Amino acid sequence: MSSSDRALINAFREINGMADRINLAKTIVDRANNLFKQVHDGKNLKGRSNDAISSACLYIACRQEGVPRTFKEICAVSKVSKKEIGRCFKLILKALETSVDLITTGDFMSRFCSNLSLPNMVQKAATHIARKAVELDIVPGRSPISVAAAAIYMASQASNDKRSQKEIGDIAGVADVTIRQSYKLMYPMAAQLFPADFKFATPIEDLPQM
Incomplete structure (x- = not known):
């Protein structure tokens, strides 16, 4: 198995584990996995930890699926800081030229x-x-x-x-x-x-x- 495949499998496992701990639906996990794969394949975020990218992908997936979670909630089940998730979040949106719906109160x-x-x-x-x-x-x-x-x-x-x-x-x-x-x-x-x-x-x- 190539190191690239291994990185993907580990990231998917990480995303699944985080989603599990805050009871997120499988559709959100699938979307987060898909986002991670796009970032990974495009080699857009070199030098960023996969854990931070996984966490940011989960945050984006929640927003896009209409069940937003705060950075703090994702951070609580993640291995990385709120600041690092926020940083990756911005980089991913830019790299994938995607957007997330505006959050409302x-x-x-x-x-x-x-x-x-x-x-x-x-x-x-x-x-x-x-x-x-x-x-x-x-x-x-x-x-x-x-x-x-x-x-x-x-x-x-x-x-x-x-x-x-x-x-x-x-x-x-x-x-x-x-x-x-x-x-x-x-x-x-x-x-x-x-x-x-x-x-x-x-x-x-x-x-x-x-």
């Missing part, structure tokens, strides 16, 4: 809220808040994940199921300060962001001010 909302054990009412409000904040251009240049996290923080603080920035940040894979920056932009417009039928346990004027 809604892609993460249900998973983050369920991991935080938040009720449906809070999830619906957070989804609404994030969408409105983007529509009204209150959060220009902020990443969808940080906007989603800030929206969850705002919705939970207005409910009986309050969650701290740290709790939300740990689940979303963003720093407290990142959530705080997005929340700060959203807070002055809070009255326009909540759904009309939201039942406030804590009124807007009593929400945390940063």
Whole structure:
């Protein structure tokens, strides 16, 4: 067996193992394998570790299959750093001239809220808040994940199921300060962001001010 074939087999095994640990479907594994093979055959990423390329391919496959995972989630089952996965991700997109659909705040909302054990009412409000904040251009240049996290923080603080920035940040894979920056932009417009039928346990004027 050539060293090239061996590298492919090892990478496919690695991708499969990572996908297994975060319960990803076989269609995602197949797509990630296919991406890895294209990169490998094109010798596009010489000098990058196969583990980093495998992780980045899995990240791209998730996005393209419509079930995005954060870099942090992929990193948790990978042998490489978030930074290295991010670097390979950019290089692969460039090398294959492929694109990934733009991530929206809604892609993460249900998973983050369920991991935080938040009720449906809070999830619906957070989804609404994030969408409105983007529509009204209150959060220009902020990443969808940080906007989603800030929206969850705002919705939970207005409910009986309050969650701290740290709790939300740990689940979303963003720093407290990142959530705080997005929340700060959203807070002055809070009255326009909540759904009309939201039942406030804590009124807007009593929400945390940063």
